[in-house]
Amino acid sequence: xxxxxxxxxxxxxxxxxxxxxxxxxxxxxxxxxxxxxxxxxxxxxxxxxxxxxxxxxxxxxxxxxxxxxxxxxxxxxxxxxxxxxxxxxxxxxxxxxxxxxxxxxxxxxxxxxxxxxxxxxxxxxxxxxxxxxxxxxxxxxxxxxxxxxxxxxxxxxxxxxxxxxxxxxxxxxxxxxxxxxxxxxxxxxxxxxxxxxxxxxxxxxxxxxxxxxxxxxxxxxxxxxxxxxxxxxxxxxxxxxxx
Amino acid sequence: xxxxxxxxxxxxxxxxxxxxxxxxxxxxxxxxxxxxxxxxxxxxxxxxxxxxxxxxxxxxxxxxxxxxxxxxxxxxxxxxxxxxxxxxxxxxxxxxxxxxxxxxxxxxxxxxxxxxxxxxxxxxxxxxxxxxxxxxxxxxxxxxxxxxxxxxxxxxxxxxxxxxxxxxxxxxxxxxxxxxxxxxxxxxxxxxxxxxxxxxxxxxxxxxxxxxxxxxxxxxxxxxxxxxxxxxxxxxxxxxxxxxxxxxxxxxxxxxxxxxxxxxxxxxxxxxxxxxxxxxxxxxxxxxxxxxxxxxxxxxxxxxxxxxxxxxxxxxxxxxxxxxxxxxxxxxxxxxxxxxxxxxxxxxxxxxxxxxxxxxx
Numbered sequence: 152x153x154x155x156x157x158x159x160x161x162x163x164x165x166x167x168x169x170x171x172x173x174x175x176x177x178x179x180x181x182x183x184x185x186x187x188x189x190x191x192x193x194x195x196x197x198x199x200x201x202x203x204x205x206x207x208x209x210x211x212x213x214x215x216x217x218x219x220x221x222x223x224x225x226x227x228x229x230x231x232x233x234x235x236x237x238x239x240x241x242x243x244x245x246x247x248x249x250x251x252x253x254x255x256x257x258x259x260x261x262x263x264x265x266x267x268x269x270x271x272x273x274x275x276x277x278x279x280x281x282x283x284x285x286x287x288x289x290x291x292x293x294x295x296x297x298x299x300x301x302x303x304x305x306x307x308x309x310x311x312x313x314x315x316x317x318x319x320x321x322x323x324x325x326x327x328x329x330x331x332x333x334x335x336x337x338x339x340x341x342x343x344x345x346x347x348x349x350x351x352x353x354x355x356x357x358x359x360x361x362x363x364x365x366x367x368x369x370x371x372x373x374x375x376x377x378x379x380x381x382x383x384x385x386x387x388x389x390x391x392x393x394x
Numbered sequence: 395x396x397x398x399x400x401x402x403x404x405x406x407x408x409x410x411x412x413x414x415x416x417x418x419x420x421x422x423x424x425x426x427x428x429x430x431x432x433x434x435x436x437x438x439x440x441x442x443x444x445x446x447x448x449x450x451x452x453x454x455x456x457x458x459x460x461x462x463x464x465x466x467x468x469x470x471x472x473x474x475x476x477x478x479x480x481x482x483x484x485x486x487x488x489x490x491x492x493x494x495x496x497x498x499x500x501x502x503x504x505x506x507x508x509x510x511x512x513x514x515x516x517x518x519x520x521x522x523x524x525x526x527x528x529x530x531x532x533x534x535x536x537x538x539x540x541x542x543x544x545x546x547x548x549x550x551x552x553x554x555x556x557x558x559x560x561x562x563x564x565x566x567x568x569x570x571x572x573x574x575x576x577x578x579x580x581x582x583x584x585x586x587x588x589x590x591x592x593x594x595x596x597x598x599x600x601x602x603x604x605x606x607x608x609x610x611x612x613x614x615x616x617x618x619x620x621x622x623x624x625x626x627x628x629x630x631x632x633x634x635x636x637x638x639x640x641x642x643x644x645x646x647x648x649x650x651x652x653x654x655x656x657x658x659x660x661x662x663x664x665x666x667x668x669x670x671x672x673x674x675x676x677x678x679x680x681x682x683x684x685x686x687x688x689x690x691x692x693x694x695x696x697x698x699x700x701x702x703x704x705x706x707x708x709x710x711x712x713x714x715x716x717x718x719x720x721x722x723x724x725x726x727x728x729x730x731x732x733x734x735x736x737x738x739x740x741x742x743x744x745x746x747x748x749x750x751x752x753x754x755x
Contacts, residue, residue, distance in 0.1 A: 160567070162570075166570060230566035251570075
C-alpha cells in the first residue's frame with residue numbers, strides 16, 4: 152500500500168514512520184507537513200492510504216479532505232480532540248490516538264486492507280476513468296461538528312444549492328462546496344442521473360415512476376421523496392431505464 | 395430551653411409587667427392605688443400572659459408564620475378581637491366575683507366594651523404585631539446569612555472549576571514527541587520527561603493553592619515552553635523578561651501558563667512557519683503588576699468564537715481574576731502590528747475577597 156503521512160510535527164511523522172516499519176505491506180512514499188503540500192502529493196501520486204493529523208497550521212485535516220478530488224483510504228491521527236473523536240465515533244471513521252498503540256495501529260491497517268479489497272473488486276465492473284467516481288468510492292462530508300465518509304452507493308440524491316451541493320444520505324443532508332455540473336461529469340449516468348436542473352438521483356433508489364405534466368415524469372424514491380424529471384431529461388431517462 | 399424560647403418568655407414576663415406597671419402608674423397619678431387595684435392588676439398580668447401564650451399556640455398551630463402577609467393581617471385582627479373579648483369576659487367575671495366593692499362590670503355591656511374589650515383588643519393587636527415583626531426580622535436575618543454563605547461557597551466552587559487545567563491535547567502531543575525522542579535523542583527525551591513531571595506537579599498543586607509566587611509560575615511556564623519547543627522545534631522561539639524584585643509577588647497558579655498556552659494554540663500552531671512568544675512582567679505602580687504575553691499571529695475574536703475551543707482559557711482567567719480581586723484586575727487582549735498582546739493587571743499584594751483557606755477539600 153502506497154502511503155503518505157501528513158503531520159505538521161517532524162517528530163510525530165518520525166514516530167509514526169518508525170512504527171510503520173514493521174508493516175511490510177506499507178510503503179511510505181511521502182511525508183507532508185501541511186495540507187497544501189499534502190494536496191499536491193495526493194493528487195499527483197494517488198496513494199492508497201494516508202495517515203492524517205487533524206490539527207495542522209492553516210488548513211486542518213478535515214479541510215484537506217473536503218477539498219480533495221481523489222480521496223484515498225484515511226486513518227486519522229490525533230492527540231486529543233474531543234469534538235473530532237465524537238465525530239469519529241458517530242460515523243465509525245478510523246482514527247488512532249497519539250502516542251500510538253501498536254495494536255491499535257495494526258487494527259487500523261487491517262481495516263484499511265479490507266476496505267481496499269472491496270474497492271479492487273468493484274474495479275472489475277467499473278473501469279476507472281480519470282476522475283470518474285464509481286459506486287464504491289467514498290466521499291468525505293462535513294457539517295459543523297459531524298463528519299462522514301460516505302460510499303457513493305449510499306447517497307440517494309444530490310441537490311444544487313447555489314455554489315453548494317446538498318448530499319442526501321441516511322437521515323443526513325450536509326452541504327459540500329462543489330457545483331452540480333462538475334459532480335455530474337464525475338458520476339456515471341448509469342448510476343446517477345441528472346433528472347432536472349436541481350437534482351441528481353441515485354437510480355437504485357427509485358421506487359416508481361409516473362407520467363407528469365408537460366411530458367415530464369415524477370419519480371418516487373424508496374424513502375418517499377418525490378421529484379420531477381424535466382421534459383428535456385425525460386426521454387433520455389426512459390431510454391436509460393427501458394434497457 | 396433554646397435561646398429563642400428563653401427570649402420569648404423573657405419578653406412575655408417583662409412586657410406584661412411593664413404593661414401593668416403603666417396602668418398602676420396611671421392609677422397612681424389619679425391617686426387610686428390600693429390593694430384592690432394591685433390584685434386586679436396581678437389578675438390582668440396572669441391573664442395577659444396566659445391568653446397571649448394561647449394566641450401564640452394558635453398562630454403556630456395554623457402555620458400562620460408561613461402565610462403571605464395579606465393572609466396574615468385579617469387573621470391577626472380576628473385573633474386579637476377574639477382574645478380581647480375572652481380577656482374582657484374573664485377579667486370582668488373575676489372582678490365581679492372577687493372585688494365586690496368595685497362596680498359590677500358584667501351587667502353593663504357598654505362599660506364592659508369600653509373599659510375592657512377595646513383596650514385588650516388593642517393590646518393583643520400590638521402584641522401580635524411585635525411578635526410577627528420579631529419573627530420576620532429573624533427570618534430575614536437568617537435568610538441573609540444563608541444567602542451570603544451560599545454565595546461564598548458558590549464562588550469557592552466556581553474558583554475551583556475555573557482553576558486552569560492542562561490541555562489534554564498538549565499532554566498527549568508532548569508524550570508523543572518524547573516517545574519519538576527516545577530513539578533520536580535519549581538525553582533530550584529524559585529531560586522532556588522531567589519537564590512533563592514538573593508541569594503535572596504544578597497543575598496538580600494549583601488545585602490546592604490559591605496563590606503561587608511569580609517565580610514558581612515562571613518555572614512552570616518555562617517547562618511548558620520547553621516541551622512545546624520539542625514539538626514545534628524551530629517553529630517556536632520564546633523569551634522572558636521578569637525583574638528579580640518581582641519574584642515573590644503572589645498570583646493565581648497557572649494564570650500565565652494558560653495565556654501562554656493560548657498564545658501557542660491560537661498563535662504559533664496556526665502559523666506554518668511558526669513565531670515568537672515573549673513574556674514580560676513589570677511594576678505598573680506601587681500596588682499593581684502588569685504581565686504581558688506577546689505572540690506572533692493575529693487575534694480574531696470572530697474566528698475564535700467559531701473554533702471548537704471557544705476561547706475558554708481567556709474567559710475562565712477573566713472570571714478567576716474577577717472572583718479573586720474584584721474590579722482591581724484586568725485582562726486585555728489586542729493586536730499590535732503582526733503580534734497579539736495580552737496584558738494582565740493584578741494587585742501586587744493579593745487580598746482575597748472572602749475567607750478561603752489553603753486546604754485539600
